[in-house]
Amino acid sequence: MEEYLRLLPEYQNIDLEKLQFERFLFGFFPAYQNSPLKMPWDRILPIGDSAGGQSPVSFGGFGSMVRNLKRLTLGIDEALKVDSLDKKSLSLLQPYQPNISVTWLFQKTMSVAINQKVSPNQINDLMSGVFQVMDQLGDEVLKPFLQDVIQFPALMKTLPLVNPKLVLPILPQVGVQPLLDWTTHYLSLAAYSGLYPLGKWVKPLTTNLSPQQQYYYHRWLDSWKYGSGGDYNEN
Template sequence: MTLTTEILSQLPGDVLTGLRRADSMLTNLRQGNQVIPQVVTVSQENISTREWDVIICGGTLGILLGAALAMKGIKVALLERGILRGREQEWNISRKELEVFLELNLLTATELTQAIATEYNPARVGFHQGTEVWVEDVLNIGVDPLYLLETLKQKFLAAGGTLLENTPFSGVVVHPNGVVVNDTYTSRLLIDAMGHFSPITQQARGGKKPDALCLVVGTCAEGFPENHQGDLLLSFTTLENQCQYFWEAFPARDGRTTYLFTYMDADPQRIGLETFFEEYLRLLPAYQNIELNQLTFKRALFGFFPSHRQSPLKTPWNYILPVGDSSGCQSPLSFGGFGAMVRHLKRLTDGITEALETEQLSASALQLLQPYQPSLSVTWLFQKAMSVGLQQKIAPQQINQLLSAVFAEMQQLGEPVLKPFLQDIVQFSALTQTLLKTNFSHPMLVAKIIPHVGLISLINWLLHYINLAMYTILFACAQILQPWEKNLSPVAQYYWHRWVDGWKYGAGKDY
């Protein structure tokens, strides 16, 4: 019996079956065996009535946007395949990012405080035989999903929202003047918040394999010595299974959560989730300096997160907008989920409201709500540098040495450079300073990047880097022109605001 089978069999629920089901999905994705859903069809006939302004499919994170829209007086229905409730495991985020809940009047200050289950400081970034950096107030807040979602659920209902629980999405027909969802519910706009594996997203991507994957496994367990510190990104091994292993750890309400994650391509011969979980259990004692038999495991965590270079996703249909993980609006370094949704919550709330008010609901108009962001696209090179091809030969310690050098330079440049990057935000000035310092301090190490990532990837990255500079300039110009926008018509203002939002987020100026 493997360690994975032994430990997961002790947990409540059929966790081992869930892990193997996820592994099967991963195998099918890697082999290109996925059936492409055909859930979106188009009709040339108008619908006679549109009962709602917006229908949101996917309630777990869709409730954030649904509540924000409902409190603006928009008529919203939310479809959730089960009962809308949060999970046991906290969502990690930085305190500053939570201010959007106050700004949109979704939570009171008291409610926001109650939603915070855990908080820790400091957090560590470290690499095998190299740099160790400590930071404060970065992804150090654990939000209670059970409390947060229940509170937003009640706010949503009080604002007039309609919650349709136990109502899985089955299909949508796009008409010239709106959509019909599940052959029953009519609306002016459908918002897809069903996540990475949304059938709408799968159909829009046409079964294309992801360009990269992030595999994550972990547990929450009791029995660790008291520790109020955390790890954001830590490695203590060289390459294993043609992967660089990274760890994350932080206090939880009922123990300590530890994750193991790694980046890779979608080659079918890559390591699977169950094998990766076995690696996690093999290495956990060395990582946390504790024996497995000293721990009481409360729950297991596992998943895989696909990334596509063609992101955020722009669907070809009118009246359909993907948000959150459905749109792929996170970088290939990020797990996405709660943090990515919160980061874009105000932008999406304002943009969708304007789109409804000005009837800008065509595919081309809605695509502006999920703009190209060079601040995310430049991170593809980082993902490439943190992974290794299945047949590629590099020194076992090369990734650790590169990351150690980069973070040492960022530490010297200070928190304005280091903190945004750790929160998945890249800015032109910070990136340029880091690149210059690293290149001058470690020229031989930087030279190894070219054969590692490939010349084509480097040229592609250079284009995004130039665009990052351009977006920074464009956003600065937009700030100067802000008083002029009041002279625009409402429709023109919609387009202007979307361009400015694109420049702002594309330059990492939302930090």
């Protein structure tokens, strides 16, 4: 709090004496590394922040809920119709999304642990460097990212173009394990981007499946679609 008040005059260009404080409002943003949260019970489905599906970079839980509204509405409707309400079936409505998991590393590059010391401009320089590259690559890369939808092609084009001088200093800051975890999610993102068109392609073959099997097929297709950012171009 003292730090906030110390920096406030410079940040907001106003003297503290000129301000009249009415009340202090705090909020915190929940974000879960092992997102989404796993529900251990049948017939219960967390929605919104309690599901833990929001991006750890933007924390836009409301935006995330709106983005997933169609998927959830149709999925819940189908789960109720075919009576697939056990915990395993419902967990498919809160699928792993690699394009959200990859953002954990981005969040880590933007945060400094209590015992860490980083150069004062490191985070801003990195962000400016990344955004400059995305800007040069055009709206097709920049816009989905700004709307919280991470897609493999955009990431693949952006990362190699970011100045290594900006990237290397963050490696000791984030550590090896998060980097390895990120690589797994990055590869999953590539796989999901390939699985989604493949999944759509086999759709005609699924008409003979039982309603429960179709429910599973639709949920997998949704997870590949949303997990690869395929919803951005279709919704």
